[in-house]
Amino acid sequence: MKFDARLNTVEQDCADCPIRHNAVCAHCETDELGTLDAMKTYRNFAAGETVIWAGDDLTFLGSVIDGVASLSRTLSDGRRQMVGMLFPSDFVGRPGRSTTPYDVVAATDLRLCTFRKKPFEELIARTPSIERRLLSMTLDELDAAREWMTLLGRKTAREKISSVLLIFARRSAALQKDTVGDGFSFALPVTREVIADYLGLTIETVSRQISALKKEGLITLNGARQVVINDHDALKEQCGDDD
Amino acid sequence: MKFDARLNTVEQDCADCPIRHNAVCAHCETDELGTLDAMKTYRNFAAGETVIWAGDDLTFLGSVIDGVASLSRTLSDGRRQMVGMLFPSDFVGRPGRSTTPYDVVAATDLRLCTFRKKPFEELIARTPSIERRLLSMTLDELDAAREWMTLLGRKTAREKISSVLLIFARRSAALQKDTVGDGFSFALPVTREVIADYLGLTIETVSRQISALKKEGLITLNGARQVVINDHDALKEQCGDDD
DNA sequence: CGAAAGATTGATAAGCATCAAACAGAGTGG
DNA sequence: CCACTCTGTTTGATGCTTATCAATCTTTCG
Numbered sequence: 001m002k003f004d005a006r007l008n009t010v011e012q013d014c015a016d017c018p019i020r021h022n023a024v025c026a027h028c029e030t031d032e033l034g035t036l037d038a039m040k041t042y043r044n045f046a047a048g049e050t051v052i053w054a055g056d057d058l059t060f061l062g063s064v065i066d067g068v069a070s071l072s073r074t075l076s077d078g079r080r081q082m083v084g085m086l087f088p089s090d091f092v093g094r095p096g097r098s099t100t101p102y103d104v105v106a107a108t109d110l111r112l113c114t115f116r117k118k119p120f121e122e123l124i125a126r127t128p129s130i131e132r133r134l135l136s137m138t139l140d141e142l143d144a145a146r147e148w149m150t151l152l153g154r155k156t157a158r159e160k161i162s163s164v165l166l167i168f169a170r171r172s173a174a175l176q177k178d179t180v181g182d183g184f185s186f187a188l189p190v191t192r193e194v195i196a197d198y199l200g201l202t203i204e205t206v207s208r209q210i211s212a213l214k215k216e217g218l219i220t221l222n223g224a225r226q227v228v229i230n231d232h233d234a235l236k237e238q239c240g241d242d243d
Numbered sequence: 244m245k246f247d248a249r250l251n252t253v254e255q256d257c258a259d260c261p262i263r264h265n266a267v268c269a270h271c272e273t274d275e276l277g278t279l280d281a282m283k284t285y286r287n288f289a290a291g292e293t294v295i296w297a298g299d300d301l302t303f304l305g306s307v308i309d310g311v312a313s314l315s316r317t318l319s320d321g322r323r324q325m326v327g328m329l330f331p332s333d334f335v336g337r338p339g340r341s342t343t344p345y346d347v348v349a350a351t352d353l354r355l356c357t358f359r360k361k362p363f364e365e366l367i368a369r370t371p372s373i374e375r376r377l378l379s380m381t382l383d384e385l386d387a388a389r390e391w392m393t394l395l396g397r398k399t400a401r402e403k404i405s406s407v408l409l410i411f412a413r414r415s416a417a418l419q420k421d422t423v424g425d426g427f428s429f430a431l432p433v434t435r436e437v438i439a440d441y442l443g444l445t446i447e448t449v450s451r452q453i454s455a456l457k458k459e460g461l462i463t464l465n466g467a468r469q470v471v472i473n474d475h476d477a478l479k480e481q482c483g484d485d486d
Numbered sequence: 487c488g489a490a491a492g493a494t495t496g497a498t499a500a501g502c503a504t505c506a507a508a509c510a511g512a513g514t515g516g
Numbered sequence: 517c518c519a520c521t522c523t524g525t526t527t528g529a530t531g532c533t534t535a536t537c538a539a540t541c542t543t544t545c546g
Contacts, residue, residue, distance in 0.1 A: 073393045076485045081396040083389035094382055101386055128371055135378045138385060139337055143344055145388040146326035150316045152395035153324040153443025157502065192525065200396025202503055207526055223511085224525060242319045400534065435493060445535055450494055466543080467493055 013037070017113070022089035023063040024137065027129045035123060039115050045106035051092070052104040061093035062114030068107040068189065072197060081152075082198040084145065087171075091137055095121050107190060152200045155240055160199040161209040162238035165219070169229060185228045192224075213238075256280070260356070265332035266306040267380065270372045278366065282358050288349035294335070295347040304336035305357030311350040311432050315440060324395075325441040327388065330414060334380055338364050350433050395443045398483055403442040404452040405481035408462065412472060428471045435467075456481075 014020060014037045025036055042065070045051055051069060052058065064086050071084035083102055086092060092104060092112060115123075124130045151160055172186035173179055188195070192203040199206065213219045218235050220228040229235060257263060257280045268279055285308070288294055294312060295301065307329045314327035326345055329335060335347060335355060358366075367373045394403055415429035416422055431438070435446045442449065456462050461478050463471040472478060 071389070073389070074485055075393070075397055075483045077483065079397045079483075081393040083392045094386075096379055096382070102389065125375075128374070131371070131374055131378060132368075135374060135381060136339060138378065138381045139339070142381060142385045142388060143337075145385060145392065146314070146316070146345065149326045149388065149392055149395055150318070150324040152392055154318055154322045191523095203525080204504080204527085205502060208502095211526070240318045240320065240322075242317055434491090446493075447495085447536080448534060451534095454494070 012042070014040075017065070019063060019065055019089040019113075023113075024091050024130060024133050025063075027133050028127075029129070032127055032129065036115070039119055039123070041114050041116075043112045043114050045110040045112070047106055047108050047110075049106045049110075050103060051106060051110070051112070052100050054101060054103045055099055058093055058098055058100050059117055060114040061091070061095060061117055061120050062112045064088050064090050064092060065111045065113050067110035069110055070105050070107045070194070070198075071102045072105065073102045080197050081200060082194070083148075084141070085198070090141075091134065093117070095124060095134070107194060157199075157201055157205050157209050158212070158238060159240040160201060161206065161213065162235055163241075164195060164199060165210075165213075165227060165229075166235060166239065169227070180229065180232060182230060182232050183228065184232070185222075185226065188225045188227060255285075257283075260308070262306060262308055262332040262356075266356075267334050267373060267376050268306075270376050271370075272372070275370055275372065279358070282362055282366070284357050286355045286357050288353040288355070290349055290351050290353075292349045292353075293346060294349060294353070294355070295343050297344060297346045298342055301336055301341055301343050302360055303357040304334070304338060304360055304363050305355045307331050307333050307335060308354040308356050310353035312353055312355075313348050313350045313433075313437060313441075314345045315348065316345045323440050324443060325437070326391075327384070328441065331418075333384075334377065336360070338367060338377070350437055400442075400444055400448050400452050401455070401481060402483040403444060404449065404456065405478055406484075407438060407442060408453075408456075408470060408472075409478060409482065412470070423472065423475060425473060425475050426471065427475070428465075428469065431468045431470060 014025070014033050017023075020026070025033060028036065040062075041060075043060075043062075045067075047067075054073065066088055069086040069090075069092065070082050071086065072080055072082045074080050085107070086104075092114075093100065095117070124134065151163055155163065166180065168188060169180045169184060169186050173184065178184070190198075192206045195201075196203045196206045210219075210221070213235075214221055218229075218231050218238070220230060222228070257268070257276050260266075263269070268276060271279065283305075284303075286303075286305070288310075290310075297316065309331055312329040312333075312335060313325050314329065315323050315325045317323050328350070329347075335357075337343065338360070367377065394406055398406065409423070411431055412423045412427060412429050416427065421427070433441075435449045438444075439446045439449045453462075453464070456478075457464055461472075461474050461481070463473060465471070
């Protein structure tokens with residue numbers, strides 16, 4: 001049965017929340033959690049649905065509970081660059097600003113735990129533990145963004161593809177509490193187009209580089225979306241990174 | 244006379260500080276300011292000097308008072324990407340983390356107002372106004388980093404150069420409480436090499452694109468570093484941005 | 487003045503985008 | 517069950533953009 005993303009699911013207690021210990025509310029005390037619990041609304045989006053358009057009024061903020069959201073910007077002639085991917089526990093929206101500077105799109109079916117903006121801003125103003133957690137998460141995101149800038153500005157197409165394959169592999173491994181090594185198999189969660197927008201390439205170049213890695217035996221493909229890593233060390237070499 | 248960047252200058256009262264109203268201390272009360280005043284140490288760096296190497300222990304944090312600092316990452320074969328530029332009032336370093344993931348280099352002669360890391364971390368833990376200001380500044384930097392990702396991933400060389408010229412122009416205008424328009428003149432604060440590392444280009448491409456804009460009459464150069472904008476609207480058009 | 491660093495310009499080549507066509511898989515309806 | 521469409525993917529041919537290599541010019545500073 002297909003998941004109907006528009007359907008609002010039953011409210012859940014914060015104490016049972018799967019992202020409880022990683023999200024913005026990670027270090028909340030019981031009473032603070034109670035306040036959040038009373039404020040929250042779950043929102044669901046189907047894959048491909050836009051959560052917020054760039055420039056739109058930002059009326060709510062919140063956390064990703066399940067699924068992946070992409071942040072992307074568009075140039076005047078339609079060229080698109082993905083500037084971030086939000087995974088479960090990541091925070092959506094920006095306190096203290098009235099509009100978002102980029103589109104937020106559900107890359108997969110997506111479930112958010114949201115708060116109306118104004119009350120949430122008032123809450124963090126009097127709750128240092130939330131503010132501190134938000135600062136820490138924002139600093140992490142800034143580091144990630146800067147690492148991505150290095151990829152976008154200086155890496156070749158082959159290095160970009162190798163890098164992104166390993167990133168998806170590690171994400172997949174982490175979810176299964178496994179590690180990436182020779183023979184590790186994982187699924188690409190997104191289309192070639194999304195990968196291209198993420199890497200600052202065209203879909204043709206993405207496809208060609210994946211084919212090249214396949215032809216050289218570093219990876220094997222089962223269909224277009226399932227990847228097996230044959231030579232992990234060699235693939236890591238191809239990333240160009242300094243470690 | 245050449246500015247000797249290693250020479251420690253006379254301590255300055257926070258109340259007279261040129262970045263007082265924009266830095267991390269912007270919203271401090273008088274007593275909080277007094278605490279900071281007692282903690283601070285000025286540090287000067289000559290253009291080209293490295294403030295912190297990637298991976299080094301982070302022993303101090305602080306604000307840029309004068310000059311420009313660059314944040315950059317290096318790939319295994321030496322390719323470099325600048326991932327941020329810090330101007331006066333911008334914050335250096337990251338509370339809550341012991342090492343920096345990128346090199347911090349003085350792009351020009353540089354003056355910092357620094358605090359030892361530990362005492363400063365303790366201070367922000369009990370001073371919400373500083374933490375709030377730091378969060379706000381970090382969110383701004385994240386937005387800037389994401390905008391830069393769009394430039395790096397999707398803009399052409401010409402668009403990159405036009406964009407960076409306008410960024411420098413606006414920075415310069417803001418400092419003089421002026422606005423950018425036809426006839427506006429400003430200095431490029433950095434070498435072509437730094438611009439190239441910032442834009443993910445080579446110095447030759449930077450030079451060629453600047454020459455092209457000059458040849459087409461959008462800008463005029465006085466020497467290599469002084470730029471006059473002849474046609475602001477046309478230059479803005481060249482950026483490719485969606486507004 | 488002479489050396490060194492920074493900037494410009496030219497010739498050439500590599501890398502990636504663009505345009506175009508074919509292929510593969512999933513879902514649809516006769 | 518098979519044609520049919522739609523979307524996503526692969527592959528090929530070609531050309532533009534930018535990197536690379538190299539030489540010259542300019543500015544700065546000792």
